[in-house]
Amino acid sequence: MAANIEIPELYKPSSVVQDMRGKNQDLSLTEILFTLRNSVGGGREIPTQFDMPPWRVPKDLCPKAGIINEILSNSMKIQSSRIPKSGDFEEFILSNSSMAVCGLLKFYLAQILNEDVISIVFGVLLWDPNARQGVNDYEGTPYLWMEIAGQPIDNTYVEIPNSETNLEYFYKSKQIISYAKEDPFKTKLRLYLGQEDGLPETVKHNFKIFREYGNDVHIEKFVIFAFECSDLNPCVRMYDILMREYFKNHYQVEINSLEHKWERQCWNCFKVWEDPSLLKTCVKCKRAKYCGQSCQQSEWKMHKLLHKELELAREILTKDEDDN
Numbered sequence: 356m357a358a359n360i361e362i363p364e365l366y367k368p369s370s371v372v373q374d375m376r377g378k379n380q381d382l383s384l385t386e387i388l389f390t391l392r393n394s395v396g397g398g399r400e401i402p403t404q405f406d407m408p409p410w411r412v413p414k415d416l417c418p419k420a421g422i423i424n425e426i427l428s429n430s431m432k433i434q435s436s437r438i439p440k441s442g443d444f445e446e447f448i449l450s451n452s453s454m455a456v457c458g459l460l461k462f463y464l465a466q467i468l469n470e471d472v473i474s475i476v477f478g479v480l481l482w483d484p485n486a487r488q489g490v491n492d493y494e495g496t497p498y499l500w501m502e503i504a505g506q507p508i509d510n511t512y513v514e515i516p517n518s519e520t521n522l523e524y525f526y527k528s529k530q531i532i533s534y535a536k537e538d539p540f541k542t543k544l545r546l547y548l549g550q551e552d553g554l555p556e557t558v559k560h561n562f563k564i565f566r567e568y569g570n571d572v573h574i575e576k577f578v579i580f581a582f583e584c585s586d587l588n589p590c591v592r593m594y595d596i597l598m599r600e601y602f603k604n605h606y607q608v609e610i611n612s613l614e615h616k617w618e619r620q621c622w623n624c625f626k627v628w629e630d631p632s633l634l635k636t637c638v639k640c641k642r643a644k645y646c647g648q649s650c651q652q653s654e655w656k657m658h659k660l661l662h663k664e665l666e667l668a669r670e671i672l673t674k675d676e677d678d679n
Contacts, residue, residue, distance in 0.1 A: 410427070449594045493546060
């Protein structure tokens with residue numbers, strides 16, 4: 356089983372966006388992606404036989420399980436969908452992006468159900484014992500998942516070679532007992548972090564991101580920055596566009612703007628301002644908002660990780676441009 360601490364392919368040059376912008380310079384990124392939505396197809400919903408955690412919520416534990424499970428299955432279908440001859444989306448819309456998926460589903464469902472039913476858990480995904488090569492092999496990997504009605508729910512699609520055997524293993528390899536609510540920084544379990552011999556800087560950075568933002572309080576701020584990096588990797592933005600259209604068509608619900616929400620409240624103390632122009636904006640990222648210098652300083656240790664996220668994205672883009 357592959358590690359799930361989303362590391363090496365966080366960003367990539369967006370060929371389809373670049374090509375369409377060259378032809379339609381007046382269009383925004385969102386408008387460009389919106390034009391592609393009718394070409395999406397080929398995704399797979401969660402197979403019906405997997406009707407229990409970690410894939411679906413038990414109906415006897417949650418009165419709204421029917422709606423939740425329908426949304427979870429459609430989310431998996433969208434993540435695994437493809438757009439032929441698109442470059443960026445030829446293999447999938449979104450893969451191995453647990454933090455973005457968990458954060459957005461928590462935001463969506465709170466509006467659809469008029470209550471917050473999801474808790475975010477950063478713990479350890481235990482590997483299938485049959486996949487381990489002896490007692491000294493790794494026991495699991497740091498992982499992020501949702502908890503609904505007290506049960507672990509996993510809605511992260513991971514691209515694998517396309518076959519019925521692989522699809523079956525993908526779902527069967529994760530059981531309810533696979534999700535250990537242990538602090539990955541304190542556990543005595545032997546964890547695989549993405550590379551066996553030493554940790555590159557990108558892995559260390561992403562491990563810190565998970566620690567700080569993989570929780571109910573801060574996960575939406577990570578999603579905001581995933582949107583900010585859409586020019587490099589438009590996958591999260593495309594997933595959001597398709598999910599919003601699904602909610603509009605099936606539930607007649609217009610999902611509120613996550614970005615608009617965070618433009619009106621302090622990223623440190625969470626005070627909501629009626630006049631957002633009174634908030635101070637981070638001069639470097641132009642995204643985070645604060646009541647003033649005191650709040651900005653209080654959040655700096657965490658917020659600078661997102662600045663690093665942007666720096667890594669730009670470095671990867673520059674390297675790929677030089678290579679080409």
